Amino acid sequence: MENFVDQFVVPGDVIAKIEDLKVRIGHGLLQSKDQIIASKSGILRYSKHHKFYWIENEQKRYIPQVEDMVVGVITEKHAESFKVDIGSSCSALLSAYSFENATKSNKPLLNVGNLVYARVSVANKDMEPEIVCLSVRNKSEGFGQLMAGYLFNCTLGLSHYLLSEDCPILATLGKHIPFEIAVGVNGRVWVNSKSNLHTIIITNTILNSQFIPDDQIENFILKLIESRT
Amino acid sequence: MTNTRNDGRLNNQIRAFESEQSLLNKADGSARFTQNKSSVLAAVYGPIEVKNSRKQKILKSLIEVSFTPSVGNTTYLDKEKELLIKNALESIILTTLHPRTQISIIFQVFSDDGSIISCAINAACLALLDAGIEMQGLIGSVTLCYNHDKSIYLDPTAQEEKECKSLSVIAYGSQSSQIIMNKTEGTLSMDLYFKSLPLSKEACDKVISYIKLAVKNRIMGTISTNTTSTTIES
Incomplete structure (x- = not known):
């Protein structure tokens, strides 16, 4: 796998045979039996720190992945949740309680068209993505509504x-x-x-x-x- | 080999390729593929929400193809092209990765001088790569025409398509070199058909290696790529 790092790959290229089971693959790579195959064109990147491989390309369409930080636009407002457009094929769900200090009587004041900075908490190809305005420590830490700008x-x-x-x-x-x-x-x-x-x-x-x-x-x-x- | 074609090409010579990627701002991916006077623009949108929810597929994404000719309205002939292209592309796109979504591929012909289906498939392959749609491999396509004197012309022009005895459009994938699509018109002997297969295979390999080069050039900086015309040895 090392000899493909920082090289250009196209869909169908067999990148490596799986030997080390501790390797993680992301964006644009697929596992087929004991082989790792590229499914997008781009440059293969590797993060040593996370033992993580992915393909870097110039695409415009976003596909949600857990723990991604996204900017979304509120498109619908419901009693206990919001629908947020994050640029994926399906709009994401943002619960009104997933803000810091939010309770039943203290909900965030958000309207259609407002911007939020959020973290993806559920991303499954068969389900609607879910986002939260809380960090892993349940604090806002920069997430939440984006005013003006x-x-x-x-x-x-x-x-x-x-x-x-x-x-x-x-x-x-x-x-x-x-x-x-x-x-x-x-x-x-x-x-x-x-x-x-x-x-x-x-x-x-x-x-x-x-x-x-x-x-x-x-x-x-x-x-x-x-x-x- | 004697030079018998009108435009001075050899029987087994394909026209030079020219391509440009990411030329549309709003589309997720776009590409223009040109072979002399045949030129097609392909735009890819997706994966997006399914526009017509009746057509939604639970386990895979819906591929929608629309083909617009350079002049006049779309006719039944264009619908047939749409179907052919759709079937060819469905087999290389990994549709199961994005269930309940839609991938729209839109073709606009700039000018038609023969081999237009092949041109469209090659443009689509470039546009899909540009859009970052997951695929199991690349696809390359070429058109052949069989003449009354049993000679085979690679990549015919509109004139040659009109005069020939039979015509076949063939597409190969880059993985394990299998035939993805084949459509034949007119009468054709089995001998001649099998004789032409290695030739078309070789030509599709040329197309695929050109597509690879074009995408590599795009990622490394230059947007358009062109080649000189090539002779295919079978």
Whole structure:
């Protein structure tokens, strides 16, 4: 399996025979008897820390997976739950009690069209996905309603990259502009800053970051700030 | 081999491929596949919620294909093409991974100069890869026409399709090289049919290796890829 890491694969490629049972496979990989087969085209990635293999590609459609952090839009409001659009084939269910300190008499005040940052708690291909606005420790810890700000879409690959540890874009942006950001791995990014101009600069930097080498990002941001003031 | 075809190609020569991916903004995946004057755009949406809940399948996703010609309305001939393409694609898409969903594949023909079904299948394969739909392998397709003098033309133009004795559209998968789809029109002797199989197999392999290259180029940065025309040795 090691000799395929960081290589380009297409559907049908036999990546390895299973020898080590402690390996985990994700996105775009399938097990067929004792073989691991690619089912998507892209680059095979490996996380040493989690012993986890997956295929990285530039797809736009989100498929829910447990523990994913997503940005959703409320589409329906019911007595004890909300229907949330998270970009998957079926809208997700958000219980009104899955917020910090929510009780029967103290429900969150959310309306149709509001944004929430949530965690996927149930993702099964035969069931409707369920999301919660609580961390594993049952605290809000950043999850919940997203007030004001601006929402834009990007590819799933870019949203994963923004969340990865070796992504310099957000740190570089933070040096020049103060801002708030919520990245959903469903390809939705929410940003908020003090002025509309800053929000536009942040959005453009993130969307163009795929086409700019890492060391030129700072110049790009400075140029944008200069040209607008 | 003597040069008998109108456009100066050899009997066993396919037209050069050209392709472009991700050209539509709203679609989950899209690709344009061109072979000289035959050009098809394929767009893939999915997996999405089933539009017509009566058609929903409990154990697998529904594949919907719609084929629009470059001029005029869709006719029964286009419906037949839709069915052929749908059957071919259903066998390579892993439909059981997303039950109760729909995958829509929409074709728009830019210009039709023969081998249009093959062109559409190849475009669909590229678009499905671009959309990140799970597949068990790749698919490549080629059209052959059999003439009255028993010669075989690979990848015929519209003119050659009209003049030939019989025509066959064939699609191979990249896994274990099995035939996925075959449709034959007109009368055709068994000898000639079996003689042409290795030729079509070789041509489909060329198509598949081109598709691989195009997707690799897309992921590594360049959006469009083209080749020069190729001769197939059987």
